Amino acid sequence: KTIAGSSLVKSAIFGRDPNWGRIAGAAGRAGVKFEQEQLQIKLGDFLMMENGQPLDFDRAAASEYLKQRAAGEYLKDDTVLISVKVGDGVGSGKAWGCDLSYDYVKINAEYTT
Incomplete structure (x- = not known):
């Protein structure tokens, strides 16, 4: 609930920014x-953090994942997992x-981690 309610996470999603730092925070x-060593974070199918460590992942593809779920300026009924x-x-x-x-x-x- 804290993650879904986070203004910074919401901003990252709106900005199509796969920002693992805001989710971890x-x-x-x-x-x-x-x-922290047990923390794992995924955005859709993109594994961004494993065992508390950020991973190399295709940021452009993860951003595209977010773009595909958006319509115009606002997210539509599609789910961002x-x-x-x-x-x-x-x-x-x-x-x-x-x-x-x-x-x-x-x-x-307009900024990222």
């Missing part, structure tokens, strides 16, 4: 205890989010 704020694994437990959760106003997104979508 939101995961760290979620209130779930985990070891962000998967975060924080350990080997059995717990899981799902959350849905929405975009932000264009001006807020414009300011925050």
Whole structure:
């Protein structure tokens, strides 16, 4: 829920930026205890982080994944899948989010980690 509700994650998605740093930051704020070494982050089929370490991935293709799910200036009904694994437990959760106003997104979508 923290990741889906993060203004910075929403801005990255709107800006078609596969920004693992914003996702990892939101995961760290979620209130779930985990070891960084266990963190895995995927955007669609793109594995961006494994064992707490950023990976080389095709940023252009990941950005294209985000573009394919957008229509005009706003995301349409298509889903952008962000998967975060924080350990080997059995717990899981799902959350849905929405975009932000264009001006807020414009300011925050113009930079990356």
